[in-house]
Amino acid sequence: MAFVQKCLLATAVFCLSTSVKSAITESPKTSVQPNADQQHVASIVNFINPAHSLIALSIWDIEDKRLVYQQNANMLMNPASVMKILTALVSAEVLGKNFTYTTRLSTDGEIQLTNSTLTNDIYLQFSGDPTLTYADLSKLIKRLKKQGVNQVSGNIYLIGDTLSNDQPAGWVWDDLNICYAAPVSSFIIDKNCVKARLSASGHNKKTQLKVMGKRPIKVDNNTQFATYSASNAECDLNLKRKDNNHYTLTGCYDRAKSLPLSIAINDPVDYALKVINNIFEQQKITLQGQTIALNNLLSTNDLSHAPQLITQATHSSASLNIIMEEMLLDSDNLMAEALLKTSAEYYYGEAANLNKAAQTLRTVLNQLGIDLGAANIADGSGLSRYNMLSAAHVLNTLKFIVEHEEYHYILDNLPLSGRTGTLQYKRYFNRAPLKNKVIAKTGSMLGVSNLAGQFEASNGKKYIFVVFENGLSPKIKKEQKASYSALLLQKLMDMPLVIEPNQ
Structure with a gap:
């Protein structure tokens, strides 16, 4: 009651500051003295908090397994590409570190050649491999040429999911012609x-x-x-x-x-059909039949419905670990969406559209003990404006990764400040004191500037952290010398060493 009376007599700003601090320094039953590191963070935050944007923040001491600081940690905000951390964990859990995509070229039976003419039908099974290239497909088809095929009298069938939507809900219309918003497909x-x-x-x-x-x-x-x-x-x-x-x-x-x-590309199926025709033409293999896309409603790489098919050549992608590294370092949206869609297909054992893929993310994380609660999940890349996550959701995901050694490679694949990925040239992260001290996933779009990962302070301890900044004016962003996350982390480098956490 005394606290309420004080607030009524004080300014609104003072009350807000007091309530934020109380989230750290008070337990439900009794008041305790904050540790030196908690006081250090609180003083920094009070000094640098922006006037026109909203900040959510969580910091966790890895060694002591202790929450150092949080502010607006349960508030739902737009995570942008920080969402890829959740997608990485779900993909690792469902697919496994050594998972590879396989693109398969088959014929309906043993190859039948008559005067260099292949009389079989050809089946080219796409798997949604986000790393598959024109050159990879050319090498597959070249295997036919090496077997003496100069002409095909049968049809060419491209097998994949032809029915699902290509872009998640909430992707901005203005982005759809740009390659960072390329459509997701088999x-x-x-x-x-x-x-x-x-x-x-x-x-x-x-x-x-x-x-x-x-x-x-x-x-x-x-x-x-x-x-x-x-x-x-x-x-x-x-x-x-x-x-x-x-x-x-x-x-x-x-x-x-x-x-x-x-x-x-705005029509992946049409594009694939034309690309395959082009490759056959370049290989000087004449096609007499049609090139047709077939919808495959069974699980990826499952050809049991057509046992007469005989594999003639395959192309395998790099392992999930390598794909995930590129996805996280370059913040590749297509890779993130493809990995989540594939995870959903393997999880359910059937074709999955992008809506089901988003549901899979929530389901798998819940099974791992990470409850997303009221969060709204629209995609796996963070490009959707419909995504709503809290800093606490992301911190819990990072805590799970840190506490389970088999997933440490996810952290290892995050950008390193001043060295790799989206943090290589990022202002103030490419110089002391932040250079080589922060591994984190960036998350940026209009009005959003987020960062989540791990940093090593000068006291020798490592912390995981989540910084969400939403409502950032483009004008203010252009004028500011350093981002909020850069200012905060620079100050956090001097985190006081706390030997014994409060009990």
Whole structure:
């Protein structure tokens, strides 16, 4: 009652500060004196808390297994790419560290050749491998050429999940043409991303668009070259998508050098069909039949429904550990979504759409003792604006990883400050005192700047932490010298050493 009376007489700011501190320094039954490290963090947070954005924070002492500090830890916020930590754990649990994707080329029976003509049907089974490339498929089909095949009279069947949605709910429409939002599918080739280059040449500087590698997409180029001046300082390009990987590029271009473009495929099935036809043509194998996509409703790599099929060649991906490293270091959205979708398919033993994949994440984590409670899970990459997680959810996930040695490779795959991934060149993380001291997953989008992982303080102890900052104004972000997480971690490097935790 005395506390309430004091709050009524004090300012709102003082009350908020007092209530935040009480979350750390008071237990439900009795008040205890905060440790030196808790006081240290509280003083930092009170000093650097931003005026216009919302902060959620949790810090855990790994050695003492003790919560050092938390602020708004149970508040649901947008996690952005920090979500990939949860996806990594679920994939590791369901698929295992040594899991590999397999793309399989089969025929309906033993190869039957008549005058270099293959009379069999060919089945190419896609597995949703996010690392599969055009070159990998070329090597598979080249195996037929080496067996003397110059012509195929049968059909080519591409097997995969042709029915599920390609993008999770909550992905921003503006992002869908960009490769970091490429569609998720059983049919993934070169990360469902096509490279192109826009340039201007000749006396009239007419623009030209070249699709690299002669990939089977169509782009109508309606751009104009404009000499740079203050009047056209906002010279922008706009890519509009149509059906069947057809696009229209409009706007103006004012650069002296060519401009690289990365275009996300919008129809993975159509693209895969055309790519396979192109590869057969490049291998100088004539196709007399049709190229058809078949929906495979059975579990991945299960061909028991067609026992007459005989495998002629396979391509295997790198192990999950290697795929996860790229996913976490580069914050690769397609890899995250593919891993979660594959995890759902193996978990349930059947094809799974992206909605079911999101449900699988919650289910598997719950079985591991990580209750997501009121959280909303829309995807595995964190690109969806519909995701809602708390700092406590992420901290509990990190605690589980730290406490189980078989999952330590997930932490090892996180970006290292000043060395690898998204922290290699990040401002203030690439210099002392943070360089080489922080391994963490970044999470950034408009209005969001998050970081979660582990840091080593100057006292020699290691801590796991989660920093969520939502509602960050783009204007403020552009003007600030250092991010909130950088400022906080710089100060946390001087964390006092606490030998005996409070009991």
